[in-house]
Amino acid sequence: MIVDDFSWKIAGEAGDGILSAGLMFAKSCLIGGLYVHATAEYPSLIRGGHNHLDVRVSARPLYSHTKRLSLLVALNSESIKKHTRKLLPGGGIIYDSEETKINPEEVGRSDISLFPMPLLKMANACGGKIMRNVIAMGATLALVDYDCQLFNHILSKNFAKKGQPVIDNNIKAAKAGYDYIRQNFAHVKFPFRVQRQGDKNNIFLSGNEAICVGAVKAGCKFFSGYPMTPASSVMHTMASFEKTHGVVVKHTEDEIAGINMAIGAGFAGVRAMTATSGGGFALMTEGFGLAAQTETPLVVVEAQRPGPATGMATHSGQGDLRFMLHASTDEFPRIIIAPGDVQECYYLTIQAFNLAEKYQMPVIVLTDKFLGESFATAPAFSGNEIKVERGEMLKEVNEEDYRRYRVTKSGVSPRSIPGVKGGEHVASSYEHDEFGFEREEEHVRMAMHEKRFRKFANAAKEIAEPQLIGPENAEITIFCWGSTKGPALEAMRLLMQKGISANMLHVTFLSPLPAKKIAEVMRKAKLTIDIEGNKTAQFAGIVKQETGLEFNCKILKYDGRPFNPEDLATAIKDLATSDAHRIIILNGWQEAVKLKSEGELLLKAPELFSAVVEGD
Amino acid sequence: MSMTIKDLATEEQPAWCGGCGDFGILNTLKMALSELGEERHNILIVTGIGCGSKCNHFIHTYGFEGLHGRPLPVATGAKLANPKLKVIVVAGDGDTYGIGGNHFLHSMRRNLDITLIVENNQVYGLTKGQVSPTSKKGTPSPSTPSGVIEEAINPMALAIAAGATFVARAYSFDMPHFKQLIVDAAKHKGFSLIDVFQPCPTYNRVNTMMWYKDNLYNVDNNGHNPRDRDAAIRLASTGMVNGKLAYGRFYIEEGKYTYDEDVAKVVAVPPVEQDIGNIDIAPLMQRFAWK
Numbered sequence: 001m002i003v004d005d006f007s008w009k010i011a012g013e014a015g016d017g018i019l020s021a022g023l024m025f026a027k028s029c030l031i032g033g034l035y036v037h038a039t040a041e042y043p044s045l046i047r048g049g050h051n052h053l054d055v056r057v058s059a060r061p062l063y064s065h066t067k068r069l070s071l072l073v074a075l076n077s078e079s080i081k082k083h084t085r086k087l088l089p090g091g092g093i094i095y096d097s098e099e100t101k102i103n104p105e106e107v108g109r110s111d112i113s114l115f116p117m118p119l120l121k122m123a124n125a126c127g128g129k130i131m132r133n134v135i136a137m138g139a140t141l142a143l144v145d146y147d148c149q150l151f152n153h154i155l156s157k158n159f160a161k162k163g164q165p166v167i168d169n170n171i172k173a174a175k176a177g178y179d180y181i182r183q184n185f186a187h188v189k190f191p192f193r194v195q196r197q198g199d200k201n202n203i204f205l206s207g208n209e210a211i212c213v214g215a216v217k218a219g220c221k222f223f224s225g226y227p228m229t230p231a232s233s234v235m236h237t238m239a240s241f242e243k244t245h246g247v248v249v250k251h252t253e254d255e256i257a258g259i260n261m262a263i264g265a266g267f268a269g270v271r272a273m274t275a276t277s278g279g280g281f282a283l284m285t286e287g288f289g290l291a292a293q294t295e296t297p298l299v300v301v302e303a304q305r306p307g308p309a310t311g312m313a314t315h316s317g318q319g320d321l322r323f324m325l326h327a328s329t330d331e332f333p334r335i336i337i338a339p340g341d342v343q344e345c346y347y348l349t350i351q352a353f354n355l356a357e358k359y360q361m362p363v364i365v366l367t368d369k370f371l372g373e374s375f376a377t378a379p380a381f382s383g384n385e386i387k388v389e390r391g392e393m394l395k396e397v398n399e400e401d402y403r404r405y406r407v408t409k410s411g412v413s414p415r416s417i418p419g420v421k422g423g424e425h426v427a428s429s430y431e432h433d434e435f436g437f438e439r440e441e442e443h444v445r446m447a448m449h450e451k452r453f454r455k456f457a458n459a460a461k462e463i464a465e466p467q468l469i470g471p472e473n474a475e476i477t478i479f480c481w482g483s484t485k486g487p488a489l490e491a492m493r494l495l496m497q498k499g500i501s502a503n504m505l506h507v508t509f510l511s512p513l514p515a516k517k518i519a520e521v522m523r524k525a526k527l528t529i530d531i532e533g534n535k536t537a538q539f540a541g542i543v544k545q546e547t548g549l550e551f552n553c554k555i556l557k558y559d560g561r562p563f564n565p566e567d568l569a570t571a572i573k574d575l576a577t578s579d580a581h582r583i584i585i586l587n588g589w590q591e592a593v594k595l596k597s598e599g600e601l602l603l604k605a606p607e608l609f610s611a612v613v614e615g616d
Numbered sequence: 617m618s619m620t621i622k623d624l625a626t627e628e629q630p631a632w633c634g635g636c637g638d639f640g641i642l643n644t645l646k647m648a649l650s651e652l653g654e655e656r657h658n659i660l661i662v663t664g665i666g667c668g669s670k671c672n673h674f675i676h677t678y679g680f681e682g683l684h685g686r687p688l689p690v691a692t693g694a695k696l697a698n699p700k701l702k703v704i705v706v707a708g709d710g711d712t713y714g715i716g717g718n719h720f721l722h723s724m725r726r727n728l729d730i731t732l733i734v735e736n737n738q739v740y741g742l743t744k745g746q747v748s749p750t751s752k753k754g755t756p757s758p759s760t761p762s763g764v765i766e767e768a769i770n771p772m773a774l775a776i777a778a779g780a781t782f783v784a785r786a787y788s789f790d791m792p793h794f795k796q797l798i799v800d801a802a803k804h805k806g807f808s809l810i811d812v813f814q815p816c817p818t819y820n821r822v823n824t825m826m827w828y829k830d831n832l833y834n835v836d837n838n839g840h841n842p843r844d845r846d847a848a849i850r851l852a853s854t855g856m857v858n859g860k861l862a863y864g865r866f867y868i869e870e871g872k873y874t875y876d877e878d879v880a881k882v883v884a885v886p887p888v889e890q891d892i893g894n895i896d897i898a899p900l901m902q903r904f905a906w907k
Contacts, residue, residue: 027906154906203904213900219892222697224689244899246883246890248696253722257689260682264662264693267680268701270887272693290683380901388892418678418694418701419888421657426672426679429665437628437673438681 012075021133033197138177214349269417333456340485411454470503490565637814685715
């Protein structure tokens with residue numbers, strides 16, 4: 001049997017070159033016309049700790065990683081202990097035969113193959129310990145019978161700046177690994193294959209990178225921010241566009257400066273963006289309100305990670321939704337967009353800039369570590385169908401008494417920017433009159449407060465409603481937002497294979513919330529399940545607030561890890577086949593904790609849960 | 617086209633206390649702006665929060681009254697977006713040296729071509745009389761009934777150390793002198809700081825107009841060479857000459873690169889002037905196709 005869904009994990013310490021090797025493998029699959037998804041889990045350390053990268057390859061489009069493994073490259077013994085149980089029957093482990101002595105019985109899996117290789121010794125012969133990853137790559141290529149030339153091409157591109165000797169050394173290392181497998185393990189039948197497909201016009205990039213490409217396409221020319229995982233690569237990517245796309249990028253002294261500078265640039269008429277995670281956004285909240293009060297267009301990327309405080313810097317979660325909805329003082333409208341995949345990261349970021357300028361209000365692009373830092377395949381972006389819409393922006397002002405904050409029916413006031421003659425005005429963080437002058441009178445306050453909200457009502461009208469994915473009359477209807485889209489789509493596939501039909505409403509606009517559409521779908525659905533990465537079901541709460549409706553069941557997760565398709569499918573099936581409406585809390589990659597609606601805890605042993613998965 | 621002081625007026629009137637130094641600063645700033653020769657639509661005055669930070673309501677140019685402590689980053693963003701703007705920041709001593717201290721330090725280190733005028737009345741006026749970072753040690757106030765314990769901050773020494781290239785002190789009611797300082801600072805290429813002593817007749821009963829009359833010493837053309845860094849540091853370390861508070865040009869460094877000049881080496885066309893109508897991302901698609 002040949003399996004074309006290949007999931008590969010390389011695991012070791014920080015500094016072992018895990019990410020770079022794994023991504024080179026992924027890219028070599030991309031250029032072979034395959035679909036790839038790559039996601040890494042790593043601690044907040046520069047050296048040491050346990051790091052692993054998952055690369056999943058298939059000839060069909062992929063929406064997320066999987067908890068199952070076809071091949072594990074273990075660069076230390078710890079990696080074997082941690083991940084062996086995730087191997088599929090027929091899977092294998094590549095490890096250093098001289099560092100780790102294991103016998104198959106110890107591993108406890110008679111259904112997998114072991115591929116011991118003298119990785120370190122071979123690496124030293126090719127330039128040093130760091131080459132272990134490339135040797136293991138070569139070995140992987142041999143096992144799955146993939147085209148070495150494609151990998152060599154990526155090696156050459158990757159090390160182009162380092163010169164030919166470095167490229168040659170890497171190609172030599174990959175070949176050594178390849179040959180070792182061919183010479184020593186020719187007798188082992190490894191069932192997984194990665195087969196080259198027809199050429200496709202696809203790209204491979206992270207969510208953060210896709211957001212930046214969207215920003216560039218939208219004409220963002222100013223970025224200011226402060227590094228914070230998992231949003232830092234937004235700044236790095238924007239900085240890489242400085243020369244090619246004329247983007248001024250400022251690494252500021254803190255997040256407060258980051259948002260205020262972006263507001264200054266936005267006020268001066270330039271599309272501007274900042275990016276951070278929850279902790280950085282906490283510092284930005286006052287500035288966020290400033291953008292709303294001065295009606296300055298602004299795009300903020302918030303890549304969520306678990307909190308509170310420093311929380312878990314390199315992990316994922318969806319716990320900041322309420323924070324985004326209510327951040328800063330008093331009440332004012334803000335647009336919150338949560339893309340679900342790299343394509344949405346791109347297209348919705350372009351839309352974010354248009355909305356920010358058309359409605360002169362702050363817009364949040366809400367992602368998380370899983371979406372921002374995972375890499376995925378997508379058709380090459382065009383985006384030419386989305387026009388740059390700058391809204392009511394004045395190139396000249398002819399009226400005698402120009403009023404920057406003129407109270408209009410739409411709520412939007414024609415905006416002049418510094419440099420435009422006749423449009424001089426003061427933008428104030430105080431409540432103000434139509435000219436921008438500070439005012440405290442009741443009627444002025446009310447007129448301005450209402451004007452700000454009128455803009456929001458109009459923005460809501462132009463936002464596309466979410467569309468139901470999957471069969472219309474499914475037994476189960478899944479509701480989710482943000483990065484949960486990928487694992488949920490994969491779970492739907494798994495359920496379909498088991499004869500369970502599910503459809504899904506993935507909501508990208510969380511503010512304004514498409515409440516009418518959500519209610520309509522909820523009323524029609526047979527069983528509604530809310531899936532989100534937090535403890536208090538924040539999305540469900542908002543839906544109840546806006547529609548009065550409650551989801552039948554919920555699947556929640558707040559262990560710092562993204563959902564995976566298998567656990568999700570198991571939990572959904574469990575809910576679909578039980579009479580009671582329940583909440584399931586998923587925990588980790590293996591274990592599941594079940595919570596009855598009465599609050600009684602039912603702990604399931606990991607083995608038992610695995611048995612449930614495998615027994616189906 | 618030059619503007620008169622009258623041209624610069626708006627229909628708003630300040631509601632400051634009688635004898636407030638803010639009047640002197642507002643009128644002097646308008647005098648300087650009318651002399652500068654910049655057109656009003658190319659001038660941006662960014663302020664923070666405080667009595668004096670309302671000044672851009674009374675000057676007919678572009679203005680941005682931001683958050684307490686944050687005018688410098690707003691000004692920086694606007695200047696980098698449109699380097700042709702003449703950007704002047706007016707903020708209080710609490711705004712700049714207290715809550716906005718981090719921005720103060722880093723803005724000077726950047727030597728961005730903007731001018732910062734700090735209204736230094738050694739007290740928090742708008743919030744009713746608490747001590748400020750420039751209050752003298754021992755000053756009693758509602759927040760420090762037994763007298764403030766910290767030493768006052770020394771903005772002049774800080775500014776020279778941090779990399780500002782035009783560091784001066786003014787007195788709000790020596791208007792001809794102050795006006796010339798603003799004109800020079802605005803024309804200076806690089807970060808210019810003018811720390812302005814000003815009376816707060818309501819909450820600072822010590823440093824009054826009468827007090828300043830007897831306690832100030834103008835160092836301009838008076839034995840101090842602002843282009844001598846060592847002399848500038850010596851002067852700034854005490855801020856005193858002959859037992860009086862020194863004001864005038866403490867330090868001037870010409871020819872040092874400015875942040876905006878260096879940015880222009882990387883991004884040649886200022887952001888605000890770039891056409892964003894139809895940006896081609898095909899080269900980026902190539903980058904991510906890895907072929």
